[in-house]
Amino acid sequence: MRYKSQSVAYWYFAVAMVLFGLQLVFGLLSAAKYLGPDPLLYILPFDVTKVIHTNLLIVWVLTGFMGATYWLIPDESRTELHSVKLAYLQLILWTGMGVTAIIGYLFRYGTGNKLLEQPLPHKIVIVICMLIFLYNISMTIKKSGRFTTTEGVLLIGLFSSAVLFFPALLHYENYTVSIFYRWWTIHLWVEGVWMMIMGSFLAYLLIRLSGADREVMEKWLYVIVGLVFIAGILGTAHHYYWVGVPQYWLPIGGLFSALEPAALAGMAAFAYAAMRRSGLAHPNTLALHWTIGSAVFALFGAGLLGLAHTWPAVNKWTHGTLITAMHGHAAFYGAYAMIVLAMITYVLPKMTNRAENGTTLGYWAFWLQLAGMFGMTLSFATAGLGQVYLERIMGMGYLDAQLKIQVHFLMLIATASVFTVGVALFIYDFFRYRPHFETSEETLVTTTGHERTA
Amino acid sequence: MTNRQARIFAIASTAIAALAFLVLTLDSHRQFGELTNADAITPEVTHGKDVWHKYNCINCHTLFGEGAYYAPDLTKITQHRGDAYLTAYMRDPSKFYDEKIHRRLMPTQDLSEKEIADLIKFLDWVANVDNQGWPPRPITVTGSGMSSGVVAQRQPEGTTPVDAEDDPRAKGEQIFRTAQPGCTSCHSIEPGVDMAGPSLAGMATRAEETLNSPEYEGDATDIEGYIRESIVAPSAHLVPGEMYSSGGTSFMPTGYDESLSEDELSQLTAYLATLK
Numbered sequence: 041m042r043y044k045s046q047s048v049a050y051w052y053f054a055v056a057m058v059l060f061g062l063q064l065v066f067g068l069l070s071a072a073k074y075l076g077p078d079p080l081l082y083i084l085p086f087d088v089t090k091v092i093h094t095n096l097l098i099v100w101v102l103t104g105f106m107g108a109t110y111w112l113i114p115d116e117s118r119t120e121l122h123s124v125k126l127a128y129l130q131l132i133l134w135t136g137m138g139v140t141a142i143i144g145y146l147f148r149y150g151t152g153n154k155l156l157e158q159p160l161p162h163k164i165v166i167v168i169c170m171l172i173f174l175y176n177i178s179m180t181i182k183k184s185g186r187f188t189t190t191e192g193v194l195l196i197g198l199f200s201s202a203v204l205f206f207p208a209l210l211h212y213e214n215y216t217v218s219i220f221y222r223w224w225t226i227h228l229w230v231e232g233v234w235m236m237i238m239g240s241f242l243a244y245l246l247i248r249l250s251g252a253d254r255e256v257m258e259k260w261l262y263v264i265v266g267l268v269f270i271a272g273i274l275g276t277a278h279h280y281y282w283v284g285v286p287q288y289w290l291p292i293g294g295l296f297s298a299l300e301p302a303a304l305a306g307m308a309a310f311a312y313a314a315m316r317r318s319g320l321a322h323p324n325t326l327a328l329h330w331t332i333g334s335a336v337f338a339l340f341g342a343g344l345l346g347l348a349h350t351w352p353a354v355n356k357w358t359h360g361t362l363i364t365a366m367h368g369h370a371a372f373y374g375a376y377a378m379i380v381l382a383m384i385t386y387v388l389p390k391m392t393n394r395a396e397n398g399t400t401l402g403y404w405a406f407w408l409q410l411a412g413m414f415g416m417t418l419s420f421a422t423a424g425l426g427q428v429y430l431e432r433i434m435g436m437g438y439l440d441a442q443l444k445i446q447v448h449f450l451m452l453i454a455t456a457s458v459f460t461v462g463v464a465l466f467i468y469d470f471f472r473y474r475p476h477f478e479t480s481e482e483t484l485v486t487t488t489g490h491e492r493t494a
Numbered sequence: 495m496t497n498r499q500a501r502i503f504a505i506a507s508t509a510i511a512a513l514a515f516l517v518l519t520l521d522s523h524r525q526f527g528e529l530t531n532a533d534a535i536t537p538e539v540t541h542g543k544d545v546w547h548k549y550n551c552i553n554c555h556t557l558f559g560e561g562a563y564y565a566p567d568l569t570k571i572t573q574h575r576g577d578a579y580l581t582a583y584m585r586d587p588s589k590f591y592d593e594k595i596h597r598r599l600m601p602t603q604d605l606s607e608k609e610i611a612d613l614i615k616f617l618d619w620v621a622n623v624d625n626q627g628w629p630p631r632p633i634t635v636t637g638s639g640m641s642s643g644v645v646a647q648r649q650p651e652g653t654t655p656v657d658a659e660d661d662p663r664a665k666g667e668q669i670f671r672t673a674q675p676g677c678t679s680c681h682s683i684e685p686g687v688d689m690a691g692p693s694l695a696g697m698a699t700r701a702e703e704t705l706n707s708p709e710y711e712g713d714a715t716d717i718e719g720y721i722r723e724s725i726v727a728p729s730a731h732l733v734p735g736e737m738y739s740s741g742g743t744s745f746m747p748t749g750y751d752e753s754l755s756e757d758e759l760s761q762l763t764a765y766l767a768t769l770k
Contacts, residue, residue, distance in 0.1 A: 076597030085601050086564045087553035152547030154561055215543055216530045216623060219560065220522065255497065262500035269508035273515045282628035283558040284530045285522050290626065356630050360559030360567050437636035437689065438566035439596040
């Protein structure tokens with residue numbers, strides 16, 4: 041750690057870890073309900089566990105983004121944060137918002153609008169947190185006078201995330217119109233501006249871990265941003281299938297969604313090329329696992345599994361089935377959970393007394409999570425395929441079809457348990473070393489070629 | 495490619511994509527009114543939408559295929575079930591489905607009667623939105639597939655088309671699959687497969703038994719007459735069971751005497767009378 045104020049990142053990460061653990065509790069509960077019968081039917085029904093599961097995901101991933109940004113900005117701009125107090129105030133407000141929202145959901149206090157269920161007061165707190173956050177990092181950069189491309193892409197990503205939240209604050213009389221604008225927030229976040237955030241973290245990590253040339257990495261980053269938006273903006277159309285919008289969104293969705301894997305393939309290639317060209321310039325090989333893992337798993341989950349059901353002629357049959365859950369789990373985990381875990385893994389040795397190259401437990405956490413999530417993806421895929429053929433094509437009733445695919449839900453729970461063990465190990469590994477926030481003058485490794493400095 | 499060219503690529507492609515997206519958004523707004531029957535969004539429909547949100551329906555069900563995947567899609571539910579059925583269902587779902595059989599059950603939501611009525615109006619508005627013909631085949635709640643739940647809008651591929659020369663019973667079978675509200679979304683023709691309505695397997699045999707039993711109070715005197723009566727006046731004789739009727743009124747939709755012609759009714763009756 042070079043700047044004292046970077047220590048705020050630790051507390052953001054700590055909150056993210058707790059929420060991540062909680063997300064899995066509600067995920068497992070939801071999965072168990074697929075097997076049924078449900079003893080908690082009138083205490084904690086599926087709709088409640090599910091809304092908490094998805095909301096915790098959004099909150100913890102965003103907490104991770106914020107923490108990682110508070111770490112990255114001082115490093116890139118070579119200065120202390122503008123205000124540590126504001127950063128803590130933001131964390132307290134944000135965590136308070138997240139926790140009270142979850143408690144509210146237990147009592148069905150929410151707007152019932154998928155993924156944007158937060159009640160209005162909570163949405164306003166989200167906006168306030170975003171404003172504090174953007175102000176704080178903008179002032180930090182302004183004060184230092186050093187503004188890198190990585191920061192630029194990150195900052196535009198964060199700014200746009202805040203702007204795109206606004207349609208979620210409005211009220212729409214027409215359900216179809218409300219769906220139309222809901223995706224401006226959700227889709228343009230996850231397949232647009234969050235990709236910029238992911239890309240900039242990826243660039244930051246690759247520059248540090250592989251010692252790749254900054255010029256080359258930042259040029260790549262621009263190309264990826266271009267690819268993300270060519271496909272991502274018009275790719276919103278794949279959420280406009282069958283919801284009551286004009287017909288032309290179908291071919292547009294098909295075409296531009298088919299291009300979406302290009303940016304993800306670009307990111308994976310970008311990570312791989314950096315490693316090939318520059319080798320490993322940093323002892324933290326565990327962070328490298330997470331970094332490359334994120335790029336590859338995002339290509340698989342977001343890119344390929346998205347493509348698998350995005351063509352209108354296919355989606356006509358798969359729309360609204362567990363096929364979507366297959367894509368959703370792998371995509372979110374690969375692109376966003378893993379990149380946050382990569383940042384955490386990179387940062388932790390600098391804030392806690394632990395070996396740079398990662399603990400044995402850390403590697404177990406990585407591989408168990410990967411195996412578990414891969415298994416969960418396959419479980420959803422096989423369950424979804426069964427559902428599509430039985431229910432949508434053969435015309436079997438929904439409830440009867442669900443009974444026929446019970447075996448896949450057993451597989452889901454088994455693999456989700458493996459995943460949970462992986463996450464539990466990660467969280468345990470996170471907290472088992474006390475934080476110590478001493479600044480040290482780290483020399484940036486600038487080795488190139490295949491020379492290793494570990 | 496230089497750094498500058500890469501930057502221009504990023505900015506230009508974003509700008510072009512965003513511009514195209516905004517133009518299409520404007521054009522969509524021009525068409526929303528017609529596609530979604532915006533005129534039909536009455537205060538009741540809006541209140542029904544609020545009920546849909548208030549009870550967090552979307553985190554189990556899907557609407558337009560969007561939502562959670564734990565409960566059936568409801569996009570076209572009002573085309574499969576009449577108001578009487580949906581009202582009774584919303585009052586207490588456990589009267590209709592058994593958690594021991596299907597391993598999941600909708601918890602009773604304690605909706606007020608006004609909330610139920612408006613929710614059904616909202617769902618009916620949803621069912622009439624022009625959403626490019628999705629779902630391509632009706633999504634039913636129960637049923638074993640193949641012979642049930644297939645309301646063919648057009649002739650399914652690989653089947654012999656029915657034409658005017660055909661046997662009335664063949665034409666009746668066609669009507670059974672295509673009538674609206676769809677017969678097959680509630681009735682199967684397999685023995686024991688009771689859906690929202692009882693299985694029609696063995697219907698002719700049972701009709702005969704019913705006609706001979708002292709409990710029958712309808713006007714029919716023969717099997718075809720009984721079947722015809724059960725189509726056009728479903729409450730004339732009630733099949734026992736809380737999932738089929740309430741307060742002496744059958745949940746089966748009425749109005750087939752108007753939506754089907756006299757010929758069609760006799761063809762449908764002729765077909766159903768073959769189910770011995």
